[in-house]
Amino acid sequence: xxxxxxxxxxxxxxxxxxxxxxxxxxxxxxxxxxxxxxxxxxxxxxxxxxxxxxxxxxxxxxxxxxxxxxxxxxxxxxxxxxxxxxxxxxxxxxxxxxxxxxxxxxxxxxxxxxxxxxxxxxxxxxxxxxxxxxxxxxxxxxxxxxxxxxxxxxxxxxxxxxxxxxxxxxxxxxxxxxxxxxxxxxxxxxxxxxxxxxxxxxxxxxxxxxxxxxxxxxxxxxxxxxxxxxxxxxxxxxxxxxxxxxxxxxxxxxxxxxxxxxxxxxxxxxxxxxxxxxxxxxxxxxxxxxxxxxxxxxxxxxxxxxxxxxxxxxxxxxxxxxxxxxxxxxxxxxxxxxxxxxxxxxxxxxxxxxxxxxxxxxxxxxxxxxxxxxxxxxxxxxxxxxxxxxxxxxxxxxxxxxxxxxxxxxxxxxxxxx
Numbered sequence: 001x002x003x004x005x006x007x008x009x010x011x012x013x014x015x016x017x018x019x020x021x022x023x024x025x026x027x028x029x030x031x032x033x034x035x036x037x038x039x040x041x042x043x044x045x046x047x048x049x050x051x052x053x054x055x056x057x058x059x060x061x062x063x064x065x066x067x068x069x070x071x072x073x074x075x076x077x078x079x080x081x082x083x084x085x086x087x088x089x090x091x092x093x094x095x096x097x098x099x100x101x102x103x104x105x106x107x108x109x110x111x112x113x114x115x116x117x118x119x120x121x122x123x124x125x126x127x128x129x130x131x132x133x134x135x136x137x138x139x140x141x142x143x144x145x146x147x148x149x150x151x152x153x154x155x156x157x158x159x160x161x162x163x164x165x166x167x168x169x170x171x172x173x174x175x176x177x178x179x180x181x182x183x184x185x186x187x188x189x190x191x192x193x194x195x196x197x198x199x200x201x202x203x204x205x206x207x208x209x210x211x212x213x214x215x216x217x218x219x220x221x222x223x224x225x226x227x228x229x230x231x232x233x234x235x236x237x238x239x240x241x242x243x244x245x246x247x248x249x250x251x252x253x254x255x256x257x258x259x260x261x262x263x264x265x266x267x268x269x270x271x272x273x274x275x276x277x278x279x280x281x282x283x284x285x286x287x288x289x290x291x292x293x294x295x296x297x298x299x300x301x302x303x304x305x306x307x308x309x310x311x312x313x314x315x316x317x318x319x320x321x322x323x324x325x326x327x328x329x330x331x332x333x334x335x336x337x338x339x340x341x342x343x344x345x346x347x348x349x350x351x352x353x354x355x356x357x358x359x360x361x362x363x364x365x366x367x368x369x370x371x372x373x374x375x376x377x378x379x380x381x382x383x384x385x386x387x388x389x390x391x392x393x394x395x396x397x398x399x400x401x402x403x404x405x406x407x408x409x410x411x412x413x414x415x416x417x418x
Contacts, residue, residue, distance in 0.1 A: 036380060036402025046075050046089045048405045053106035053383060056083075056397040056407060058390040060113060065142075066405070067107040067119055072096030074107050074121050076142055082390070083406035092136060092145050098124035100131055100161065103333060103384040104225040104279050108165040110173075115141035118207055120151070120165045120175060129223070131161040133177050137207040151201060153213045154181040159196060162281070164226040168234035173207055174256070176200040176228060176238050178220055194219045195243040198226070202259055216254060216261045219243045225281030231255065231315070232290050239267060239282045239294060247275050251282050251296050253316065265316055268307065270298035280332065287338040290315050291365055295334035295345060306331050306347055310366040324360065325349065325372070337387035337394060341365055344394055344410070346375075346385040354378065357385040357398045359410050375408050376400070 039050035048054065051068030058064055064079040066086070073096055075089040093099075100122035101107065107121040117138040122131040133151040138144060152160035163177035179199040186193035198216040203209060221241035228238050235257050242252035244266075251267040267282075282296035292311035298304060307321040325331025329349040337344045343362045348355055356377040360370045375396050383399040388407065395407035 039402050046070050046073070046091070048075075048077060048086055048089065049402055051075070051399060051401075051405065052101035053103065054397075054399050054405060055106055055109055056386070056388055057109055057111055058388060059111040060391075062390045062392070063111075064390070064407070065109055065111050065117070067092070067109045067121075069099040069101035069107055069121065072099065074099055074119060076109075076117075076119070078142065082395075082409070086405075090142060092119055093134075093148050097134075100124050104223065104281055105131075105162050108163065110165060110167050112167055112171070115139060116206060117142050117145075118165065118167065118173060119145070120163050122161045122163065123150075125157055127157045130158050133160050133163045133175065135165075135175065135207065135210075139206070146207075151175055151210060151213075152177070152179060152181075152199070154179065156181050156184045158184050159222065160199075162223065162225050164228040164238065166228040166230060166236055168230050168236070170234055171204075171206065172234065172259075173203040174200060174228065174236045175202070175210075176216070176226055176236070178222060178226065178240070179213075179215075180222070182215070182218060194247075196220045196222045198238070198240055200238070200256070200261070211259075214261070217242070217252065217264045220252075221249050221277050223277035223279050227282050227284045229284045229286045229292075231286050231292075232288065233257075237284060237286060237292065239284045241278070241281055241296075242266075247273050249274055249278065250298065251294075253284075253292075253294070255316065267294060267309070267318060268296055268298060268321065270300045270303040270307070272298045272300040272304075274299070283335045285336050285338040287343075287365070288340055291338065292316075292318070293336045293338045293343055293366060294318070295336045295347075297332060297334065306334050308334075308336070308345060308366065310343075319366075322366075322369070324369070325358070333384040335384070335386045337389060339389060339394070342394075344387050345369075346387050346396055346398075348382070348385055355382050357382075357396055359387075359396060373410075375410055378403070 037049040054068035056066045073091040077086045110118040136145045136148040159180040178196040183193040201210045224241040226240045239253040253267045255262045280297045305327040306325040309318040309321045334347040354377045360372045378400040381401040385398040393411035397407045
């Protein structure tokens with residue numbers, strides 16, 4: 001999930017706004033007895049209940065915006081009451097195309113001031129595991145969007161996918177994604193190439209134009225999401241799963257400064273050796289004081305499950321990772337949200353019958369943690385869980401397909417930390 005401009009404002013608001021002491025554990029719809037909506041009718045109108053891979057964010061006014069894919073379109077809808085009701089869905093791309101929509105590769109959204117909205121997604125191409133990164137923007141609060149453009153300037157029928165999208169307070173817009181153009185070039189020359197590469201571009205004119213694509217690193221894992229957050233200076237920090245020598249698929253991190261990529265540093269040292277892509281990328285958020293908070297999954301024989309680490313010293317050196325979640329319950333797909341001293345983690349587990357979204361939190365920048373709490377469960381299909389904030393509370397955004405979509409308010413959990 002993108003860490004957007006609205007989160008930057010939320011960080012400053014929370015410095016002066018105490019979390020809601022009387023908030024319920026969650027305020028999502030009570031789904032007991034609710035029959036899931038039929039989501040397999042191709043002629044049915046777009047419905048958020050049936051969305052594929054919805055992504056939500058709050059704007060600076062506390063309004064909730066959601067983008068999702070369905071039937072060849074990316075849709076946008078807004079709620080003015082924290083998700084209790086939504087407006088009529090608006091198709092962003094008028095010409096249908098094959099939109100990639102799953103947990104690792106989903107549409108992204110940023111809602112910035114002055115009615116500016118930015119949306120990205122991956123268009124699937126005819127060749128398996130291929131795609132193009134697509135982008136559009138609105139300057140009138142989502143009433144209309146510019147014609148979508150393809151961000152990757154390489155047009156090989158190969159993979160340009162798993163993009164992350166972010167904007168800083170200066171309005172500088174960044175996209176980073178996994179790209180196999182170098183693998184294609186090496187194959188033509190009869191040379192081997194491990195994995196994909198990490199590329200990026202940026203815009204300084206509100207998305208009207210982008211600079212030529214540039215490479216950050218060779219040998220990334222091919223099908224794990226990338227993640228982006230911004231440091232206090234407005235520099236994007238990007239993390240991804242990397243392919244190290246011996247097919248070790250651990251995680252790497254880098255910072256762009258002055259639009260230039262910095263050194264690539266290793267983030268995790270779990271030594272997971274696997275000749276495949278796990279479809280299980282990392283997440284990152286950065287607190288207002290600059291502390292970096294990261295989470296990931298690995299499955300090495302000795303170090304496996306979910307891990308959390310926070311930066312120390314120069315903010316690119318990290319603490320000893322904390323192993324969290326129940327590995328025997330398939331703990332997976334973590335996300336992290338950092339609000340000054342308060343840090344929240346979420347992830348999924350499966351008990352053999354139900355899938356549950358859990359949350360735990362820290363009041364001291366990740367040094368100690370609360371007991372994990374189940375926020376919601378389902379016996380049906382569900383998406384990855386994410387954390388978002390409107391500046392007054394923290395919400396779990398977790399879509400259970402066919403059921404009403406509404407984020408769960410979890411900020412009351414902050415008072416149980418130890």
